[in-house]
Amino acid sequence: MLSLLLDAAWMTLGLALASLVGGMALALxxxxxxxxKQRALVWPxxxxxTLIRGLPELLVxxxxxxxxxxxxxxxxxxxxxxxxxxxxxxxxxxxxASYATQTLRAxxxxxxxxxxxxxxxxxxxxxxxxxxxxxxxxxxxxxxGLGNQWLVLLKDTALVSxxxxxxxxxxxxxxxxxxxxxxxxxxxxxxxxxxxxxxxxFGLKQAARYTRRYGG
Amino acid sequence: MQDYLMTLLGGLAITLQxxxxxLLLGVLMAAGMTWVLERRIPxxxxxxxxxVLVFTGTPLLIQIFLIxxxxxxxxxxxxxxLWPLLKQPWFCAVLALGFNTAxxxxxxxxxxxxxxxxxxxxxxxxxxFSAGQTLWMKTRHxxxxxxxxxxxxxxxxxxxxxLASTITIMDIMGLAQRLNAQTYDxxxxxxxxxxxxxxxxxxxxxxxxxxxxxxxxxxx
Numbered sequence: 499m500l501s502l503l504l505d506a507a508w509m510t511l512g513l514a515l516a517s518l519v520g521g522m523a524l525a526l527x528x529x530x531x532x533x534x535k536q537r538a539l540v541w542p543x544x545x546x547x548t549l550i551r552g553l554p555e556l557l558v559x560x561x562x563x564x565x566x567x568x569x570x571x572x573x574x575x576x577x578x579x580x581x582x583x584x585x586x587x588x589x590x591x592x593x594x595a596s597y598a599t600q601t602l603r604a605x606x607x608x609x610x611x612x613x614x615x616x617x618x619x620x621x622x623x624x625x626x627x628x629x630x631x632x633x634x635x636x637x638x639x640x641x642x643g644l645g646n647q648w649l650v651l652l653k654d655t656a657l658v659s660x661x662x663x664x665x666x667x668x669x670x671x672x673x674x675x676x677x678x679x680x681x682x683x684x685x686x687x688x689x690x691x692x693x694x695x696x697x698x699x700f701g702l703k704q705a706a707r708y709t710r711r712y713g714g
Numbered sequence: 715m716q717d718y719l720m721t722l723l724g725g726l727a728i729t730l731q732x733x734x735x736x737l738l739l740g741v742l743m744a745a746g747m748t749w750v751l752e753r754r755i756p757x758x759x760x761x762x763x764x765x766v767l768v769f770t771g772t773p774l775l776i777q778i779f780l781i782x783x784x785x786x787x788x789x790x791x792x793x794x795x796l797w798p799l800l801k802q803p804w805f806c807a808v809l810a811l812g813f814n815t816a817x818x819x820x821x822x823x824x825x826x827x828x829x830x831x832x833x834x835x836x837x838x839x840x841x842x843f844s845a846g847q848t849l850w851m852k853t854r855h856x857x858x859x860x861x862x863x864x865x866x867x868x869x870x871x872x873x874x875x876x877l878a879s880t881i882t883i884m885d886i887m888g889l890a891q892r893l894n895a896q897t898y899d900x901x902x903x904x905x906x907x908x909x910x911x912x913x914x915x916x917x918x919x920x921x922x923x924x925x926x927x928x929x930x931x932x933x934x
Contacts, residue, residue: 691772
């Protein structure tokens with residue numbers, strides 16, 4: 499039983515990391531859109547992230563899981579079920595991105611405009627300026643906020659158990675149903691979440707020190 | 715759509731009740747825990763720190779399940795006087811949500827107290843305030859700055875109350891899930907439910923903005 503729970507812990511980590519990658523990509527795209535000068539890009543993104551932040555996380559997860567099937571049914575008339583894992587990752591990525599966008603935008607704004615102008619004066623391209631000049635300096639401001647959102651994301655993965663992804667929460671549910679020892683199994687799962695959180699916090703502290711290595 | 719709205723509004727009272735009672739429990743517990751941390755009471759301080767670690771490091775869903783399903787494992791608890799309460803999902807949901815928000819509120823309160831300039835505390839000492847009077851002064855000053863952070867916490871609790879639907883409570887989310895299972899009209903049902911939550915959060919945000927303006931009026 500315990501080995502099943504530990505296997506499921508890897509699933510939880512996988513879910514969280516996949517959502518982190520997806521969420522960061524989305525957050526970068528969103529904050530680039532919000533910082534762009536085109537109004538047509540700013541409004542939809544701002545509305546989407548504000549809406550998602552106002553909705554219960556559970557609702558977002560269920561909406562995407564059941565909603566994706568219905569959308570496809572309305573378009574093609576066929577009944578296709580999407581993989582719960584993919585839907586879970588999509589929902590968690592969206593949730594992560596809608597909070598991380600704000601952090602990233604603030605961090606990108608905190609980089610002095612002179613840096614951008616200097617890069618321009620040196621004749622660097624737009625992409626080069628963003629990825630090699632602005633972004634490395636923005637991380638320092640973004641890291642504490644993003645770290646907190648990673649911890650939130652880690653805990654939100656438990657919600658995906660409700661759409662049937664076999665991660666730690668669901669494994670604990672099944673173990674307690676078959677052994678009639680709910681307290682033991684939920685407490686064991688809770689301890690593993692706690693351990694992952696503590697390790698993450700330690701890693702984030704190290705990372706924060708690394709981003710401050712040139713002082714400031 | 716209108717039928718859905720009428721059905722889902724039936725869960726509004728439960729959602730609001732869950733939120734209000736959890737917040738009440740949370741504020742009371744957080745006040746106690748912050749007091750323990752602020753006065754540095756031995757043993758109790760370490761216990762509070764451990765409590766904060768456990769409740770901030772684990773998902774709310776697992777806390778709800780642990781409190782609702784967990785006690786059933788122990789015969790002595792089932793025979794005990796608390797069992798009639800512990801077997802009620804509503805009570806367990808309030809307990810879990812309350813413990814959760816108490817933990818995050820404790821962090822907020824302690825942070826706000828720590829942010830008070832040392833000069834103010836020294837001034838209190840110079841004026842001959844007792845430790846209790848000093849803490850009261852700090853509390854009143856911290857309260858003003860707390861409003862924006864606490865409004866976030868209230869919204870988190872309102873959103874978190876939707877998890878009570880997983881232990882059979884028929885709040886807005888619970889009714890939405892049942893309606894979804896009956897009609898398979900996911901997009902419409904969840905859109906209506908989402909609109910309800912967004913409206914509540916919007917109203918809360920506006921209310922807190924107003925409080926903030928009044929509480930921080932001394933600054934402008």
